[in-house]
Amino acid sequence: MPSATINGHEIAWQQMGEGPDLVLVHGLATNRAFWYLNVASALRDRHRITLFDLPGHGYSAMPASGYTATAIGRGILELMDQAGVAQAALVGHSYGGACALEAALAAPSRFTQLALLDARISRLQPQMRLHDISDLTAFERETAARSAAAFGYDWESEDEVGFRFLEAAARLRVANSTAEARDEFTPFGEGRGALRAAQQWLRLIDTTGALTEFHTPGSEIAAIAALPLPVLLMYAQGSRCERSGRKLAELWPQARYIAVQNAGHFFPVSQPRVVIEALNAFLEAPRAAAA
Amino acid sequence: MASSDEILVKLTATLKDFTQDWDNEFEGEYQRDTKLLGDLGFESIDIIQFIVAIEEDLGLFKTPFDKLLMKDGRYVDDLSLGQLADFLVAYVK
Numbered sequence: 224m225p226s227a228t229i230n231g232h233e234i235a236w237q238q239m240g241e242g243p244d245l246v247l248v249h250g251l252a253t254n255r256a257f258w259y260l261n262v263a264s265a266l267r268d269r270h271r272i273t274l275f276d277l278p279g280h281g282y283s284a285m286p287a288s289g290y291t292a293t294a295i296g297r298g299i300l301e302l303m304d305q306a307g308v309a310q311a312a313l314v315g316h317s318y319g320g321a322c323a324l325e326a327a328l329a330a331p332s333r334f335t336q337l338a339l340l341d342a343r344i345s346r347l348q349p350q351m352r353l354h355d356i357s358d359l360t361a362f363e364r365e366t367a368a369r370s371a372a373a374f375g376y377d378w379e380s381e382d383e384v385g386f387r388f389l390e391a392a393a394r395l396r397v398a399n400s401t402a403e404a405r406d407e408f409t410p411f412g413e414g415r416g417a418l419r420a421a422q423q424w425l426r427l428i429d430t431t432g433a434l435t436e437f438h439t440p441g442s443e444i445a446a447i448a449a450l451p452l453p454v455l456l457m458y459a460q461g462s463r464c465e466r467s468g469r470k471l472a473e474l475w476p477q478a479r480y481i482a483v484q485n486a487g488h489f490f491p492v493s494q495p496r497v498v499i500e501a502l503n504a505f506l507e508a509p510r511a512a513a514a
Numbered sequence: 515m516a517s518s519d520e521i522l523v524k525l526t527a528t529l530k531d532f533t534q535d536w537d538n539e540f541e542g543e544y545q546r547d548t549k550l551l552g553d554l555g556f557e558s559i560d561i562i563q564f565i566v567a568i569e570e571d572l573g574l575f576k577t578p579f580d581k582l583l584m585k586d587g588r589y590v591d592d593l594s595l596g597q598l599a600d601f602l603v604a605y606v607k
Binding site: 225235237239254255256259260264276281282416417419420 | 551555556557558559560561562563566576580583584589
């Protein structure tokens with residue numbers, strides 16, 4: 224199996240396609256299949272794509288610590304060294320975007336462009352509360368009700384609802400009491416394998432320092448503002464992460480901002496064509512300008 | 515060129531190695547119609563990782579597995595070992 228040793232722990236990774244390098248970073252409670260099945264297959268004709276599983280996810284090891292965006296960002300740079308990637312365009316979804324941002328800030332010369340897709344940046348958005356957005360999805364409503372009844376979750380006072388929804392969905396899956404409602408993408412909702420995915424997520428948050436480390440803010444705002452790279456921001460309109468997107472757009476007035484319509488947080492899975500077209504246009508732009 | 519049945523034998527060996535640590539309910543013999551998701555409890559990451567293992571074990575490189583995994587613009591719901599073997603006939607020397 225292709226694996227790299229990053230910070231003393233195994234990271235599962237793979238490459239596909241040919242062309243300028245592109246590194247894709249998935250978010251929490253998914254794995255590299257998030258990209259492979261929807262986006263990477265369409266971009267491999269134009270790029271050499273490096274995919275990997277975050278620590279504690281997929282086929283990567285689950286160390287006791289090393290889950291801050293800063294630590295994973297450093298890990299991305301080490302993986303690039305081991306994978307023979309000198310310089311790449313970098314794309315991250317959700318927490319993967321927060322990690323990608325830290326990698327880009329730590330070593331901007333290693334990257335040509337940065338795309339952040341519905342990435343919540345803790346430094347700019349320290350809390351995520353239930354009523355940050357007006358409408359809960361059907362799945363969220365049912366998951367909140369079931370988990371409040373089963374585990375006593377207090378959703379009104381929760382200030383990290385994103386993480387808590389993943390935890391609730393996983394615990395309900397393991398308890399065989401999962402919500403019947405489905406979103407366009409439902410965490411731990413996919414077939415028999417979903418049980419193992421839910422168990423893996425619970426092992427991660429119950430037995431490692433990951434959950435605390437996910438909250439740890441990365442670089443200071445001034446450093447973020449000074450990032451010297453072309454940036455694409457794609458955020459689902461009405462997503463809880465949109466607040467981060469708006470603040471990043473203020474810090475980076477030159478960034479391209481796309482509000483993805485009629486989509487939820489997992490739009491790279493539910494609307495891959497929108498993402499593929501936006502990335503193709505963004506990644507081609509510097510080469511078109513240079514030609 | 516290897517036949518589909520010859521490839522199936524190799525796939526079975528790779529699969530046994532791949533799933534040896536799994537806590538799996540499946541107790542039958544692997545057959546042509548054994549389904550990765552329905553019978554073996556694969557999830558999408560397992561398919562991706564299994565594909566990587568197949569490429570390593572069969573000495574393949576850049577096999578267009580998308581053609582097998584996509585049908586009419588959507589990802590297939592499941593995949594049998596026989597389908598996988600039939601697909602690989604064109605690529606295994």
